[in-house]
Amino acid sequence: MMFLKARRFSRTRTAAAGLAAVAMLATACGGSSAQSDANKATLVLPGPAGDFQINFNPFSPTSLEGAGTIFEPLFFFNNIRDVEPRPRLGKTFKWNADGTQLDIELRDDVKWADGEKFTAQDVAFTLDMITKNQAINGTGYKGTATAVDDTHVTVKFAEPSYMDGPQVLGRIYIVPEHKWKDFGTPATEPVKEPVGTGPFMLEEFKAQAFTLKANPGYWGGEPAVKKVRYISMSGNQATVDALKAGQIDWQTGPVPDIKNVEKNYPGYKAVTIPMNQVALFTCSNAALGCQGPQTDVAVRKAIYYGMNRTQLNALAFENTASEISPGAALLERDKDQISGKLKEKTAPMQPDTAKATQALEAAGYTKGGDGIYQKDGKPLALTLKVVAGWTDYITAVDTMTQQLQQVGIKITAQQLSWNEWSDARGRGNYELLIDSIYQGPAPDPFYNASYFFSTSNTAKVGETAQPNFARFSNPDVDAALAALKGIDPEDDAARQPYLDTIQTKIEESIPYIPILTGGTTSEYNAKKFTGWPTKEDLYAFPALWGRPDASEIIMKLKPAGQ
Amino acid sequence: MRYYARKFGFYLVALWAALTLNFFIPRLMPGNPVDILMAKLAQRGGTVDPSARRAYELMLGTNSSESLFQQYISYLGNMFRGDLGISVSAFPAPVSEVIAGALPWTLMLVGIATFLSFAFGIILGTFVGWRRGTWLDSLVPATTVLSAVPYFWLALLLVAVLSSAWGWFPLQGGYDILLSPGWNGEFIGSAIYYGTLPALTIVISSVGGWLLGMRNMMVSATSEDYVLTAQAKGLRDSRIMIKYAARNAVLPSVAGFAISLGFVVSGAVITEQVFSYPGIGSKLLQAVQNNDYALMQGVFLVITVAVLGANLVVDLLYAVIDPRTRVSG
Numbered sequence: 001m002m003f004l005k006a007r008r009f010s011r012t013r014t015a016a017a018g019l020a021a022v023a024m025l026a027t028a029c030g031g032s033s034a035q036s037d038a039n040k041a042t043l044v045l046p047g048p049a050g051d052f053q054i055n056f057n058p059f060s061p062t063s064l065e066g067a068g069t070i071f072e073p074l075f076f077f078n079n080i081r082d083v084e085p086r087p088r089l090g091k092t093f094k095w096n097a098d099g100t101q102l103d104i105e106l107r108d109d110v111k112w113a114d115g116e117k118f119t120a121q122d123v124a125f126t127l128d129m130i131t132k133n134q135a136i137n138g139t140g141y142k143g144t145a146t147a148v149d150d151t152h153v154t155v156k157f158a159e160p161s162y163m164d165g166p167q168v169l170g171r172i173y174i175v176p177e178h179k180w181k182d183f184g185t186p187a188t189e190p191v192k193e194p195v196g197t198g199p200f201m202l203e204e205f206k207a208q209a210f211t212l213k214a215n216p217g218y219w220g221g222e223p224a225v226k227k228v229r230y231i232s233m234s235g236n237q238a239t240v241d242a243l244k245a246g247q248i249d250w251q252t253g254p255v256p257d258i259k260n261v262e263k264n265y266p267g268y269k270a271v272t273i274p275m276n277q278v279a280l281f282t283c284s285n286a287a288l289g290c291q292g293p294q295t296d297v298a299v300r301k302a303i304y305y306g307m308n309r310t311q312l313n314a315l316a317f318e319n320t321a322s323e324i325s326p327g328a329a330l331l332e333r334d335k336d337q338i339s340g341k342l343k344e345k346t347a348p349m350q351p352d353t354a355k356a357t358q359a360l361e362a363a364g365y366t367k368g369g370d371g372i373y374q375k376d377g378k379p380l381a382l383t384l385k386v387v388a389g390w391t392d393y394i395t396a397v398d399t400m401t402q403q404l405q406q407v408g409i410k411i412t413a414q415q416l417s418w419n420e421w422s423d424a425r426g427r428g429n430y431e432l433l434i435d436s437i438y439q440g441p442a443p444d445p446f447y448n449a450s451y452f453f454s455t456s457n458t459a460k461v462g463e464t465a466q467p468n469f470a471r472f473s474n475p476d477v478d479a480a481l482a483a484l485k486g487i488d489p490e491d492d493a494a495r496q497p498y499l500d501t502i503q504t505k506i507e508e509s510i511p512y513i514p515i516l517t518g519g520t521t522s523e524y525n526a527k528k529f530t531g532w533p534t535k536e537d538l539y540a541f542p543a544l545w546g547r548p549d550a551s552e553i554i555m556k557l558k559p560a561g562q
Numbered sequence: 563m564r565y566y567a568r569k570f571g572f573y574l575v576a577l578w579a580a581l582t583l584n585f586f587i588p589r590l591m592p593g594n595p596v597d598i599l600m601a602k603l604a605q606r607g608g609t610v611d612p613s614a615r616r617a618y619e620l621m622l623g624t625n626s627s628e629s630l631f632q633q634y635i636s637y638l639g640n641m642f643r644g645d646l647g648i649s650v651s652a653f654p655a656p657v658s659e660v661i662a663g664a665l666p667w668t669l670m671l672v673g674i675a676t677f678l679s680f681a682f683g684i685i686l687g688t689f690v691g692w693r694r695g696t697w698l699d700s701l702v703p704a705t706t707v708l709s710a711v712p713y714f715w716l717a718l719l720l721v722a723v724l725s726s727a728w729g730w731f732p733l734q735g736g737y738d739i740l741l742s743p744g745w746n747g748e749f750i751g752s753a754i755y756y757g758t759l760p761a762l763t764i765v766i767s768s769v770g771g772w773l774l775g776m777r778n779m780m781v782s783a784t785s786e787d788y789v790l791t792a793q794a795k796g797l798r799d800s801r802i803m804i805k806y807a808a809r810n811a812v813l814p815s816v817a818g819f820a821i822s823l824g825f826v827v828s829g830a831v832i833t834e835q836v837f838s839y840p841g842i843g844s845k846l847l848q849a850v851q852n853n854d855y856a857l858m859q860g861v862f863l864v865i866t867v868a869v870l871g872a873n874l875v876v877d878l879l880y881a882v883i884d885p886r887t888r889v890s891g
Contacts, residue, residue, distance in 0.1 A: 188654035
């Protein structure tokens with residue numbers, strides 16, 4: 001839960017071209033320091049810009065660090081590979097038949113960093129505290145927890161809640177009752193001296209650098225990385241410079257010339273993982289107040305077929321993006337859940353002008369003298385909102401404008417400040433905008449479907465929707481999502497019909513016009529540490545900002561040569 | 563006495579007007595802090611459960627159903643008590659703490675730079691004005707060009723040459739990040755070292771204005787009769803230049819300097835951005851980017867009070883220096 005600006009700065013990178021040019025020179029001077037033995041086991045990571053505001057509260061959105069490293073969840077859910085959750089504080093968990101009760105067995109050999117014993121009482125206390133303080137309930141937890149004995153906790157839900165499992169088990173960080181019971185308002189508590197069960201402890205906090213040290217009493221054994229130091233980095237360019245100078249060991253975000261990272265940054269390697277689906281969000285639902293030609297599914301379809309995705313990938317994304325499923329599931333991760341009933345397995349990489357034309361003409365559009373389609377005397381023109389400074393998206397939008405011009409659709413790009421753009425997106429005051437669909441806490445297409453396609457997460461135009469910005473509303477999809485909450489996630493056969501319904505309805509309506517699956521690129525120091533996740537062994541999502549994923553990775557790292 | 567009462571009354575009204583604008587202008591911005599926070603968490607690739615929105619609304623206290631007018635009244639009350647509220651972007655730190663952390667940096671950097679720029683400008687202007695018509699006159703276009711060059715470009719050029727290419731100065735930051743801020747020689751030395759280049763860029767880009775103003779005043783002062791009289795008396799040139807011409811010519815610049823001291827507090831947003839300097843300007847930018855109303859109001863308040871205060875001091879001083887301003891026509 002940190003680095004709010006990191007991703008955004010990554011997009012502003014080329015916008016600050018002047019600074020970039022200047023700073024490129026700097027990299028030549030950033031010498032590497034002599035490495036003592038202590039330094040060899042110190043992982044140096046880039047932190048946010050400026051003076052740090054001390055905050056190690058794992059429930060705070062502005063927390064500096066702690067989720068996973070200092071405080072642990074019960075289980076680790078790898079949301080990029082369909083594998084069993086890895087036990088952390090928990091040993092096993094089991095649902096009852098209708099998904100209303102969750103029994104968790106805990107480890108009995110865990111101690112808090114101050115020596116007190118960790119028990120089921122701490123888990124029950126943490127869950128209870130979240131219920132009592134809705135301000136820290138970022139996961140939407142709605143259960144009632146009871147500690148049965150020292151190592152068993154039971155969580156009861158009012159309704160079938162299989163799908164809440166990964167949030168409760170994997171995203172709620174357990175805190176010690178003996179410390180936290182005195183906090184009056186846990187939401188505003190900065191937790192200056194965090195005491196957790198995790199593999200690391202806070203060693204030292206300075207205004208622009210803080211250090212975690214390995215916890216010698218960690219139940220899983222003391223980690224090989226002895227220290228993790230975060231240093232203040234002023235934005236993405238400084239981070240890239242520091243990477244070049246070998247001053248930091250890991251960063252997530254694009255660097256110039258991604259393909260040649262190993263050549264340009266000796267000792268470093270890069271890994272790109274497809275994660276978020278880049279799409280043209282459309283304000284699609286006229287019944288909820290959306291206006292514009294994009295409320296017509298034929299127009300959305302024409303745009304879907306009019307794009308040249310191969311060209312977009314090359315020009316805007318340095319070929320780090322990959323194909324996308326029109327049903328909003330991830331092609332690789334969700335391959336077993338992707339519906340066989342979809343008309344197309346992947347969105348076409350080449351434009352299909354015939355299909356685009358056919359869709360428009362069937363809907364009553366006729367081609368005007370300027371080559372742009374029109375209906376009732378109004379040309380088929382749309383505005384597309386993009387955040388100023390997001391250079392990859394801006395390039396994509398410019399390219400797309402030209403591609404769609406050939407199909408007979410006129411797109412006008414509009415660059416907005418972040419604030420204005422997010423306001424327009426939330427309130428539905430847009431025709432098209434470019435953004436991405438993000439994933440849930442577990443490897444399951446249910447989550448992004450329930451976030452972005454459920455009626456309960458949308459609102460009328462003018463009111464804030466979160467995050468069903470397209471204002472998509474379909475009773476069949478809502479019913480399927482509700483039904484999935486009551487089916488054991490292990491029971492693939494029972495779930496598939498509902499997943500089929502969701503995906504085919506999404507393909508039919510295209511409220512978010514799929515572009516490509518965006519890759520998240522991370523660069524890491526392979527010369528100094530071994531054990532980084534690779535495409536073949538993706539034991540955790542390899543992004544620096546992943547919580548608790550980063551803690552899984554730091555625990556696995558070993559100084560090279562050991 | 564009536565003069566002073568009227569002045570204070572005027573400044574009170576000005577302060578109230580500024581406070582009111584400080585309240586309403588940030589709220590005209592599109593967006594709200596919760597959605598910005600959600601969007602940023604999501605953009606970073608994190609999983610943002612829709613229910614987090616409700617939690618963050620509660621946490622940041624943005625779900626109040628109070629009307630804008632009620633908010634305004636309680637805002638004025640809070641300002642009166644000196645309670646600036648909680649910053650959203652540096653949550654859960656209070657605004658006063660955020661500003662207190664940033665203000666000394668800006669005051670030192672921009673304050674010293676403004677003073678140096680003023681001093682250089684006045685001294686150079688005195689000489690150039692005194693020796694008008696000589697080669698020294700070329701200093702006027704030379705420094706004005708430096709003022710006219712967009713500041714960020716000049717700053718980046720200096721960074722490229724002095725920091726990147728020659729390595730004389732650090733690229734960015736306020737001090738060596740491995741040191742703990744405190745009143746010790748090592749830290750202060752580091753702060754001075756890191757502050758030199760930003761200060762230099764401010765001086766270079768603003769010295770032209772002072773120089774031009776002073777030079778022109780010198781030119782008109784030297785054509786005054788009393789200068790001629792002084793020369794006729796056979797006084798030394800340097801004495802005439804400093805005691806007679808410069809002393810009279812500097813008056814408007816002193817007033818300008820006092821006012822520019824008020825603006826020192828508002829910092830140099832661009833300077834602080836280019837050098838990632840931990841001052842008030844970068845906090846203001848952070849507040850704007852995050853719809854952090856409380857922090858924006860706090861920063862604006864500090865700026866307003868400083869500018870009004872500087873103006874008040876100038877007004878009062880002028881009344882002392884020049885009795886004509888005290889009596890109404």
